[in-house]
Amino acid sequence: MALKMVKGSIDRMFDKNLQDLVRGIRNHKEDEAKYISQCIDEIKQELKQDNIAVKANAVCKLTYLQMLGYDISWAAFNIIEVMSASKFTFKRIGYLAASQSFHEGTDVIMLTTNQIRKDLSSPSQYDTGVALTGLSCFVTPDLARDLANDIMTLMSHTKPYIRKKAVLIMYKVFLKYPESLRPAFPRLKEKLEDPDPGVQSAAVNVICELARRNPKNYLSLAPLFFKLMTSSTNNWVLIKIIKLFGALTPLEPRLGKKLIEPLTNLIHSVGAGRGADRAVSAVLISLSSGMPNHSASIQVRPARAGASPPLKYLGLLAMSKILKTHPKSVQSHKDLILQCLDDKDESIRLRALDLLYGMVSKKNLMEIVKKLMTHVDKAEGTTYRDELLTKIIDICSQSNYQYITNFEWYISILVELTRLEGTRHGHLIAAQMLDVAIRVKAIRKFAVSQMSSLLDSAHLLASSTQRNGICEVLYAAAWICGEFSEHLQEPHHTLEAMLRPKVTTLPGHIQAVYVQNVVKLYASILQQKEQAGEAEGAQAVTQLMVDRLPQFVQSADLEVQERASCILQLVKHIQKLQAKDVPVAEEVSALFAGELNPVAPKAQKKVPVPEGLDLDAWINEPLSDSESEDERPRAVFHEEEQRRPKHRPSEADEEELARRREARKQEQANNPFYIKSSPSPQKRYQDTPGVEHIPVVQIDLSVPLKVPGLPMSDQYVKLEEERRHQQKLEKDKRRKKRKEKERKGKRRHGSLPTESDEDIAPAQQVDIVTEEMPENALPSDEDDKDPNDPYRALDIDLDKPLADSEKLPIQKHRNAETSKSPEKEDVPVAEKKSKKPKKKEKKHKEKGRDKEKKKEKEKKKSPKPRKKKHKKEKEERSKGRKKSKKQPPGSGEVAGEPVHNGAPEEEPLPVRGTSAPPPHTCDVRGSLQEDSQVTVAIVLENRSSSVLKGMELSVLDSLNARMTRPQGSSVHDGVPVPFQLPPGVSNEAQFVFTIQSIVMAQKLKGTLSFIAKNDEGATQEKLDFRLHFSCSSYLITTPCYSDAFAKLLESGDLSMSSVKVDGIRMSFQNLLAKICFHHHFSVVERVDSCASMYSRSIQGHHVCLLVKKGENSVSVDGKCSDSTLLSNLLEEMKVTLAKC
């Protein structure tokens, strides 16, 4: 024996510790992975030893390996073992490893609940501290719920070290378990004035985090923070408070005025140095978000001119916030900001870019963009260049192109941007091109000419390898040229460009667009030729198509292939007709008649639901799951497809087309979900007047319509200046004459007339087509909120007084089965109420509560005058119970899943009271604690019209079970209920019982006495009841692995017994669920209609069951370390099963 010990310690001497491991890894640079896998094997060996020191050492090494990227989740159980070591040294190692590797998906995490609870209440403050620190990293909703109350207690711990940690961790608890916020908030508020600065700072920290997400709930704290701000000397706290005020001021403008003075004092009182810098910039940042006009931005300027880089950065950051409220004061710093674009620091450049976005106006847009374009040329590194590119597009397109006065200029900018190499934002440029071309009708001609030259140029085709690369613009170019082919100067040339063999190297989705638009182009050429009477020319074009299309038919992309082969057939057919000299152009172009309008992204969502339509109601009975899954259609088309695909009737003749169109119109008119065309007059078909009726757009001829070659946007800047100058002159003239007709044209909608630069008329009178929305679209914009935002749950009114039901659950037992079921109560109660309005009723249920020794029990009482109804009610109740038991949502009960089991005994008892007996409904929920104690929670509901007061509960103790009474009171005294009950109100009272032996079920008799007071006077009343503690209620659902289960059965020290119940029709699944639910078992293994189950009593008895289902019967074989307990349990189970 001694030898073994010596051997053990020698072994340990040779074990590697963390330092050895690190050294080893450093010495094995070449074969590090191999060395580490060796080490992991050693660690696995070490973890198998019983010595906790060895285990801790192994876990410590694992933590290091985790940092290097090795998954250590396999050791989660060992980590828990080390966490539960008694020595702080080891405990700390365990908690560190847990905090690094545990997360919500770690299954063993539920095993830690009791360990953590024990550590939290440890006498050593460092044990508690280390547990809090660890928990802050891996808290789960379950842990938060179970431990919320313990942590709340720690918030008033005597040691400030614990207090501050407990306060801080509450934020994590709130996030995971929002119900705890309201009960905990008063104490949190209290901590704002804690004598210890650390605790105070923690409380400020937590409230700031909370307020950042839902500031309006914390407005009432403003005076308190105001006081703190003027009294605190801790810079950290000051910053947090100022940030908090930054969030509050927009909601309460008066606050801003109040803050000016103390803030200015602050700025002046902190001298030079780091602290000052920090305070100043923090002040500035928060000032900006809602202060009345203030010299804030002026202060930023000196900070930025020669300041250190961090300050420069912060200055810009502050300015971007000021910009939102005081754009003018920032615009005066344009020069500085543009300078910052040249800064060598990317962070500063990006910040400056951000600012520019907010600074543009109609006046300076061209200038700013020009400056940006030069930066694009100079920029090194694609990240920054891409950032510039997106910024340019953002700046130009913001608020519906509000600042663009000349769209030709914008198109030229876009075209210039296509020359950028290696950008990832080709699709962005493409989207802009499409958007502008579709929505600004006046620009189409220009756009088409630009796009056709893009199609022509080879450089775009060359870069086609990169996904999302610049070749994406060809997508837009092809589409624009096809759709607006009537504007093309040389359609034939463009057609050839689009049919070049090189096109096949483009990505599939672009080729598909090419194919589609080639036909559009073809159709328009055909029409031109036929009108001009050039039959041969028309045939030549058809021939070209027939020659070139096969290259697309061979494409690997399905979409391209399909479109191409359809179209090839179509063209071949046309060729046949042409050979017979039949005019075909009309029909071919009819394929593409009508216009496409932009549809607002939210349009579909905004279609109002017609009255009387319930979208949630089933039309037919739902099919089984498996079927419906298969049926769900998947998105077939490419995501980037931005247009509605046009229908392509293959060879329908004109008549057929017209007929179908008519039918469709009819259908659309009757279909409430179709977005009708009426709001936009442009959307007509060919038989209505063509495109020409669109509001006519006059083009100011001071700008040349066609710029030869590729456009240079710079030209526009110059032209624009001249134009503006001229406009100004003109206007002056006009003002003098005063008698002038209307100013040319109307302002396009979208721009606000209140702009300072209002007087700059756009170069073109542009009609920006707004996106289509359905009629009666709902204006609400709720859909912008993210329903998954975890912070939304914390949006809770904190000023409302706390309801009793909201109290945080005290230690309680959590039952895996019940916690999952949606909770509902009162169902049976309501039923009963209607049946016997004049009766007293009581129901008692209990909620299990546990700590190390777990125990639980259940009881219920229901005094009723007649016995017959009693049984019925029981059934009702057990049904209702299955749905579960918890108090209404929002009650603090949430955590305490009542553990219900066994059939509660109901004893009909005569009602003693004579006149108008005040009915109660009592739900008793038992909870378990240490030392074989059981807490019984009784919910008393007053159903009478009298006020109930002076309630006292007395129970006749048995040898086995005793009620715990206040110190000094005798066995016969009742325990007072600490509240009164006005009519219709319910409340919960808790009583503690001590239980000796659990092998037998037992009943306790008791009486509730009270005074009922109504208008006629007060009467003393009594209500008798019985508490029933079933054996099942002493069981605790404990998970068990099958190997452990097998060992247990083999051990042979269990006694055996069995029962059989006939006439059961319920499915096996439900049956098991019932046993789990009522008797607190968990399923270990299930094979067909046979299952093994396990549970454990609060006094440590193992109970194993084998449940077998036959034709119409169920047999239960049980093994248990106590035979009496087992037979009692089986009896109870028999009763349950008999009801199935």
Next chain:
Amino acid sequence: MIQAILVFNNHGKPRLVRFYQRFPEEIQQQIVRETFHLVLKRDDNICNFLEGGSLIGGSDYKLIYRHYATLYFVFCVDSSESELGILDLIQVFVETLDKCFENVCELDLIFHMDKVHYILQEVVMGGMVLETNMNEIVAQIEAQNRLEKSEGQGLG
């Protein structure tokens, strides 16, 4: 809230990796690598703030870092933290390390990763700043070291 605290050397070798948000180990390594490349290409005399680490968070998050000799200390924080406040906190953390290890150098961090974690735990807890007063931090760490020592003696 602080999302992550990373310490790595001039070659990108991690010396301390502390995430306050769950990421699988391989993603953690990837984040460390990406962060390293982001800060490596920045001069020492430009500002200590960096936006655009794409792996953690998104636009609300910033990297705030300091470079000491061979080590980078990088904090990834969201907009509720003050930039200069965090810079100061890094300084507090490093000074605390200096006190606890007596002239801290990279080797101390390499061989005593666990101790560095324990020190960090007294500064930042679950992503929230716990204590900024260095004396208080050092006092708590020393008390815990004493406790550990006394247990070690008890062990014999």
